[in-house]
Amino acid sequence: xxxxxxxxxxxxxxxxxxxxxxxxxxxxxxxxxxxxxxxxxxxxxxxxxxxxxxxxxxxxxxxxxxxxxxxxxxxxxxxxxxxxxxxxxxxxxxxxxxxxxxxxxxxxxxxxxxxxxxxxxxxxxxxxxxxxxxxxxxxxxxxxxxxxxxxxxxxxxxxxxxxxxxxxxxxxxxxxxxxxxxxxxxxxxxxxxxxxxxxxxxxxxxxxxxxxxxxxxxxxxxxxxxxxxxxxxxxxxxxxxxxxxxxxxxxxxxxxxxxxxxxxxxxxxxxxxxxxxxxxxxxxxxxxxxxxxxxxxxxxxxxxxxxxxxxxxxxxxxxxxxxxxxxxxxxxxxxxxxxxxxxxxxxxxxxxxxxxxxxxxxxxxxxxxxxxxxxxxxxxxxxxxxxxxxxxxxxxxxxxxxxxxxxxxxxxxxxxxxxxxxxxxxxxxxxxxxxxxxxxxxxxxxxxxxxxxxxxxxxxxxxxxxxxxxxxxxxxxxxxxxxxxxxxxxx
Amino acid sequence: xxxxxxxxxxxxxxxxxxxxxxxxxxxxxxxxxxxxxxxxxxxxxxxxxxxxxxxxxxxxxxxxxxxxxxxxxxxxxxxxxxxxxxxxxxxxxxxxxxxxxxxxxxxxxxxxxxxxxxxxxxxxxxxxxxxxxxxxxxxxxxxxxxxxxxxxxxxxxxxxxxxxxxxxxxxxxxxxxxxxxxxxxxxxxxxxxxxxxxxxxxxxxxxxxxxxxxxxxxxxxxxxxxxxxxxxxxxxxxxxxxxxxxxxxxxxxxxxxxxxxxxxxxxxxxxxxxxxxxxxxxxxxxxxxxxxxxxxxxxxxxxxxxxxxxxxxxxxxxxxxxxxxxxxxxxxxxxxxxxxxxxxxxxxxxxxxxxxxxxxxxxxxxxxxxxxxxxxxxxxxxxxxxxxxxxxxxxxxxxxxxxxxxxxxxxxxxxxxxxxxxxxxxxxxxxxxxxxxxx
Numbered sequence: 036x037x038x039x040x041x042x043x044x045x046x047x048x049x050x051x052x053x054x055x056x057x058x059x060x061x062x063x064x065x066x067x068x069x070x071x072x073x074x075x076x077x078x079x080x081x082x083x084x085x086x087x088x089x090x091x092x093x094x095x096x097x098x099x100x101x102x103x104x105x106x107x108x109x110x111x112x113x114x115x116x117x118x119x120x121x122x123x124x125x126x127x128x129x130x131x132x133x134x135x136x137x138x139x140x141x142x143x144x145x146x147x148x149x150x151x152x153x154x155x156x157x158x159x160x161x162x163x164x165x166x167x168x169x170x171x172x173x174x175x176x177x178x179x180x181x182x183x184x185x186x187x188x189x190x191x192x193x194x195x196x197x198x199x200x201x202x203x204x205x206x207x208x209x210x211x212x213x214x215x216x217x218x219x220x221x222x223x224x225x226x227x228x229x230x231x232x233x234x235x236x237x238x239x240x241x242x243x244x245x246x247x248x249x250x251x252x253x254x255x256x257x258x259x260x261x262x263x264x265x266x267x268x269x270x271x272x273x274x275x276x277x278x279x280x281x282x283x284x285x286x287x288x289x290x291x292x293x294x295x296x297x298x299x300x301x302x303x304x305x306x307x308x309x310x311x312x313x314x315x316x317x318x319x320x321x322x323x324x325x326x327x328x329x330x331x332x333x334x335x336x337x338x339x340x341x342x343x344x345x346x347x348x349x350x351x352x353x354x355x356x357x358x359x360x361x362x363x364x365x366x367x368x369x370x371x372x373x374x375x376x377x378x379x380x381x382x383x384x385x386x387x388x389x390x391x392x393x394x395x396x397x398x399x400x401x402x403x404x405x406x407x408x409x410x411x412x413x414x415x416x417x418x419x420x421x422x423x424x425x426x427x428x429x430x431x432x433x434x435x436x437x438x439x440x441x442x443x444x445x446x447x448x449x450x451x452x453x454x455x456x457x458x459x460x461x462x463x464x465x466x467x468x469x470x471x472x473x474x475x476x477x478x479x480x481x482x483x484x485x486x487x488x489x490x491x492x493x494x495x496x497x498x499x500x501x502x503x504x505x506x507x508x509x510x511x512x513x514x515x516x517x518x519x520x521x522x523x524x525x526x
Numbered sequence: 527x528x529x530x531x532x533x534x535x536x537x538x539x540x541x542x543x544x545x546x547x548x549x550x551x552x553x554x555x556x557x558x559x560x561x562x563x564x565x566x567x568x569x570x571x572x573x574x575x576x577x578x579x580x581x582x583x584x585x586x587x588x589x590x591x592x593x594x595x596x597x598x599x600x601x602x603x604x605x606x607x608x609x610x611x612x613x614x615x616x617x618x619x620x621x622x623x624x625x626x627x628x629x630x631x632x633x634x635x636x637x638x639x640x641x642x643x644x645x646x647x648x649x650x651x652x653x654x655x656x657x658x659x660x661x662x663x664x665x666x667x668x669x670x671x672x673x674x675x676x677x678x679x680x681x682x683x684x685x686x687x688x689x690x691x692x693x694x695x696x697x698x699x700x701x702x703x704x705x706x707x708x709x710x711x712x713x714x715x716x717x718x719x720x721x722x723x724x725x726x727x728x729x730x731x732x733x734x735x736x737x738x739x740x741x742x743x744x745x746x747x748x749x750x751x752x753x754x755x756x757x758x759x760x761x762x763x764x765x766x767x768x769x770x771x772x773x774x775x776x777x778x779x780x781x782x783x784x785x786x787x788x789x790x791x792x793x794x795x796x797x798x799x800x801x802x803x804x805x806x807x808x809x810x811x812x813x814x815x816x817x818x819x820x821x822x823x824x825x826x827x828x829x830x831x832x833x834x835x836x837x838x839x840x841x842x843x844x845x846x847x848x849x850x851x852x853x854x855x856x857x858x859x860x861x862x863x864x865x866x867x868x869x870x871x872x873x874x875x876x877x878x879x880x881x882x883x884x885x886x887x888x889x890x891x892x893x894x895x896x897x898x899x900x901x902x903x904x905x906x907x908x909x910x911x912x913x914x915x916x917x918x919x920x921x922x923x924x925x926x927x928x929x930x931x932x933x934x935x936x937x938x939x940x941x942x943x944x945x946x947x948x949x950x951x952x953x954x955x956x957x958x959x960x961x962x963x964x965x
Contacts (some may be wrong), residue, residue, distance in 0.1 A: 089565075
């Protein structure tokens with residue numbers, strides 16, 4: 036079902052409620068696709084669980100990296116403890132994304148205390164916004180809510196509206212309390228909802244060469260690729276200026292690097308501002324790369340240019356891809372990643388002739404906000420390259436991963452997120468963390484991945500040595516149990 | 527009044543879960559919202575320890591637990607923890623959700639303890655305090671609910687055994703190195719130190735022997751004071767407090783003599799150890815002097831530190847007298863409660879009769895940065911801070927030493943700055959950064 040985007044409300048529903056997304060499943064990919072849209076998909080629940088992530092940090096990554104912004108976490112000081120990561124990202128990746136002077140990120144906490152949980156923290160928030168405005172003079176102020184401010188019931192939207200009027204800059208309240216969702220990507224939706232409500236402006240004109248790309252902080256590969264077919268990328272939202280955000284409504288299309296990330300923003304741009312969203316899987320693997328570029332060509336009237344581009348890309352990369360396939364043929368792999376990008380990684384591995392033995396994917400959205408079945412990246416994967424055995428929906432539950440890897444023992448493990456790699460290494464399995472979401476895209480992406488995997492397989496002395504000295508905090512009993520022992524039917 | 531903090535240098539009360547992570551074979555169990563553990567492990571670096579990071583069991587409280595209470599969920603996770611995690615001590619820490627809702631965590635934990643499990647609970651809701659304060663609550667909870675149960679309380683005191691409370695695990699990025707140096711120098715004067723944290727401690731065996739110690743040592747201006755006070759009232763152990771980090775020859779010797787006097791140690795042995803250590807230390811300071819005096823190019827002549835009170839005072843005393851770098855405006859960002867601020871000011875003032883060292887207490891490090899941007903001191907500056915400060919140092923043309931958390935620009939494993947050896951390491955690190963600017 037298509038999400039009905041409503042930019043008049045302050046909050047967006049979490050994914051469990053909006054998309055019917057789940058965090059517990061054990062079976063095969065085809066099995067999951069088969070039940071996901073037939074009303075048979077029931078979330079399963081872990082009686083034992085480990086730390087997840089929460090919406091507030093994912094909301095943060097959609098707004099902290101916006102140029103000339105300031106961010107206030109409205110909560111105890113711990114609710115923004117990891118935000119310094121984004122200050123580092125801005126410094127390091129900004130340089131690769133055209134930010135000439137990657138300035139200090141301005142990150143604040145209202146630092147709520149026990150009194151505020153009794154009497155409310157709205158006065159502190161109002162005072163904080165004024166002080167941030169004095170100190171930073173930002174072009175936009177974002178407020179991120181937390182469990183404490185949410186449970187206490189602070190009127191954050193009211194304070195933001197009053198401050199906006201007083202200060203004359205947008206003050207955007209983003210509702211991303213951790214306890215509301217077990218799917219931390221709900222935080223992306225919350226962040227994008229704020230951006231769409233307050234910062235994207237109605238189009239003044241149409242820019243027929245401008246294409247929105249919803250992404251993280253991957254290297255800028257699209258200026259070149261789009262440039263060759265007469266298009267310009269408009270990256271959303273990291274590193275964007277307010278002008279870039281405002282004029283995203285004038286773009287000719289929106290594309291997704293990972294539909295799990297950009298689902299809500301793509302749908303909002305389409306429904307509220309008439310920018311059509313590409314509704315097929317992202318360009319990972321040769322098959323999908325060709326389809327994706329042709330669809331983009333169709334949407335932007337660049338069909339002929341796209342054929343030339345694909346021809347050039349094939350000529351440039353297919354010979355090396357063939358060599359890599361030969362070297363990697365028959366090697367086995369295991370994947371752990373967020374949903375849509377995980378599907379993309381499996382496609383890339385298979386096209387490089389690796390055998391994917393299984394995957395632990397953080398959650399599953401039966402459909403994205405656009406409601407299009409053609410955009411179901413897991414379904415598309417299964418149709419293109421067959422079922423994935425051992426497909427496990429598992430929100431970073433390390434105990435399950437440690438158990439599974441101990442049995443599966445693949446030749447290589449690929450991870451998309453931090454915290455998961457060490458279990459590969461502890462078992463002596465060469466492990467690769469893919470930090471840049473653009474790394475595996477297109478024809479060149481297959482070469483990038485292939486060479487990286489080959490490199491990891493060839494240089495395995497480090498993990499082999501680590502295996503000999505690995506410490507495990509898991510009991511022998513647990514490692515001998517079925518990995519899904521704690522996955523229960525009823526909530 | 528706003529209580530705004532820009533660029534936080536510490537985290538909230540539940541950050542003290544890292545205190546548990548630092549105890550070999552102990553595991554924290556969070557009864558909290560889903561993101562608290564990840565926030566904390568991403569704030570610190572190399573924060574995994576034995577069973578930290580993604581290994582930490584958590585109830586991941588959702589709307590259901592917030593509305594209907596989360597005791598059932600906590601029981602489930604504790605049952606699973608017992609089966610899945612190979613640990614000798616479990617410490618249940620509660621977050622904002624559980625504490626606002628009012629779950630009866632002590633009762634749930636009591637059930638498990640009565641069934642024979644080594645388990646402790648402590649309230650660490652983020653809105654209650656920060657991790658500097660909460661560290662003491664966690665340690666005291668372990669003392670009351672675990673040590674007190676397993677210890678042979680009637681066993682005689684061991685006159686050579688001492689409990690040491692100093693660097694906060696992980697909050698002090700040099701905690702492992704500092705505790706190791708404390709253990710080494712205390713051994714040098716004839717004491718066996720329970721350092722309690724890190725792989726160089728004997729873990730829970732050390733914890734169990736806490737009541738046997740002859741006395742306690744606190745190396746801190748204020749954080750940790752609640753622990754030694756608690757032990758004083760609980761086991762009648764007196765404590766010796768050294769109110770800042772002893773770095774280098776002068777201060778480490780002062781620390782050891784202070785301990786020796788407090789505990790009436792064998793003077794000859796103590797002085798012999800000090801003499802040997804000072805001999806090693808000052809040979810290197812002579813080498814340093816040769817370098818400083820003969821280097822023909824530019825070197826830092828003054829510094830600012832943005833750090834906790836123990837480090838700010840420790841750096842000032844050491845760098846002024848033993849390295850010749852003059853402390854200018856200093857910024858204490860650990861949220862020092864007001865009652866301790868005067869004593870810290872006085873301690874810093876006693877550093878030199880020739881100069882005043884301006885100091886500010888405020889966890890809002892954004893204000894510290896504003897002040898440093900405006901500061902106009904003569905000569906090349908050195909900024910000692912956290913990863914937040916790298917860009918400021920660059921803008922000011924300062925040398926920069928990352929010595930606090932968060933620490934994205936520096937990997938620290940077992941380096942320490944405390945003691946004789948730590949002082950020399952600090953000198954090496956400062957001039958490593960300085961000389962790296964010559965290309």
